[in-house]
Amino acid sequence: MRILLADAFPDASRAELAQRGHDCRYEPTVTTEDLPQMVPGCEALVVRSTRVPAAVLAAADSLRLIVRAGSGTNTIDCAEAARRGVYVCNVPGRNAAAVAELALGLLLAIDRRIPDNVTDLRQGRWNKKLYSQARGIQGRAIGILGLGSIGLAFAHRAAAFGADIYAVAKANRDPATLDAAQAAGITFLDSAATLAATCDVLSVHVPGGESTRGLVSQDLLAQMQPGAILLNTSRGDVVDEAALIEAMDSKGVRAGLDVFQEEPAAGTGAIDSTLARHPNVYGTHHIGASTAQAQQAVADGVVEIVEQFGAGTLLHCVNRPLESATAPVDSVT
Structure with missing residues (x-):
């Protein structure tokens, strides 16, 4: 998949995604205002603090998956993503x-x-x-x-x-x-x-x-x-x-x-x-999850979500009803 990493992401985890065949674009300093120009052509978007409002989703022509590298998803317009057929997944518990x-x-x-x-x-x-x-x-x-x-x-x-x-x-x-x-x-x-x-x-x-x-x-x-x-x-x-x-x-x-x-x-x-x-x-400066241990654990969770999505399974999807933590992608309507 073509993945836009729009926040800081560990080098080792970026290398792992590349080794698994994904085309990763790394933009750790991107702002929400920049995203509409960067997201076209991307199939997956990974964010941590960067907001993803409706304007970003409107500019996305290939987007299928947004992964919040953390637990909270209030910075993402999950309802608009669902309306456009974009799944939003998070990484709970790792931090x-x-x-x-x-x-x-x-x-x-x-x-x-x-x-x-x-x-x-x-x-x-x-x-x-x-x-x-x-x-x-x-x-x-x-x-x-x-x-x-x-x-x-x-x-x-x-x-x-x-x-x-x-x-x-x-x-x-x-x-x-x-x-x-x-x-x-x-x-x-x-x-x-x-x-x-x-x-x-x-x-x-x-x-x-x-x-x-x-x-x-x-x-x-x-x-x-x-x-x-x-x-x-x-x-x-x-x-x-x-x-x-x-x-x-x-x-x-x-x-x-x-x-x-x-x-x-x-x-x-x-x-x-x-x-x-x-x-x-x-x-403190909103640094609760900002330890090396936590960031690596979250990055590992992101890699797992991307890989499972490619294999046809959703992990930790938050913008549609789920009976369990996982569900086949092709079963979602």
């Missing part, structure tokens, strides 16, 4: 460990005020008295919103620190998730509001999209305890940013955030975010 590690790192950084320690030391200030004031993670009540692969990975890591882990009970959880939750010692509560009121740390691991936009709302933040910690390594629009700022100002809520509503689409640029500048926020 779970990396995102969970960052979420835990943000929690530790907030609790021990690690960035402030570093800043003061670099400026010649010694303040052991101030920085000795920390609660620690052991015995903390940590609530998790979203028990997918990332939420479960975070739960296991937080439990290893001796935290008590909670999540929201759902009637339709699959047996594998329930088994993993039991292994992590997760206690289920009846609602997100109860979770926020019970826990002094709330970590968000839900997919982006209409169903989760504004999930961390003013009402939910009102249930959080004074001085509680919010972690968000999912999508920026999951959090009502104005309501979070109000909660930080009114009752000292602290936040560890890897994502923001107004973050630049490119790898570098300027960001004008009132939330990111707030003194109660420890922020």
Whole structure:
């Protein structure tokens, strides 16, 4: 297949695709605005952060497959792709460990005020008295919103620190998730509001999209305890940013955030975010999945999807109903 790789992709995985007979065009710095000129003639498009709106799909004359090199597909117009007969597949779970590690790192950084320690030391200030004031993670009540692969990975890591882990009970959880939750010692509560009121740390691991936009709302933040910690390594629009700022100002809520509503689409640029500048926020640059281990694991998943597609099978298709994780391509209408 003729494949356009429109984001960074490991050299070894590009070589593997070429060895398997695919014609790969590598454009790691391409922008969404550039894609309509590049996508004609391509049968497959692989993206990570680059958005794929309807205008790109309208310009694609040969496209059959879009692979999101990650789990979330909210940057792709999946409905328009389906209308045009283009399958959208993702690579779920492969970067779970990396995102969970960052979420835990943000929690530790907030609790021990690690960035402030570093800043003061670099400026010649010694303040052991101030920085000795920390609660620690052991015995903390940590609530998790979203028990997918990332939420479960975070739960296991937080439990290893001796935290008590909670999540929201759902009637339709699959047996594998329930088994993993039991292994992590997760206690289920009846609602997100109860979770926020019970826990002094709330970590968000839900997919982006209409169903989760504004999930961390003013009402939910009102249930959080004074001085509680919010972690968000999912999508920026999951959090009502104005309501979070109000909660930080009114009752000292602290936040560890890897994502923001107004973050630049490119790898570098300027960001004008009132939330990111707030003194109660420890922020990172949407780097949750950006470890070498995670990127290679995701790339391996991309290669697998491309190969299976060529063999007539879809893996992890998100823009049509599926009875299982795989289905024959020629059975799709």
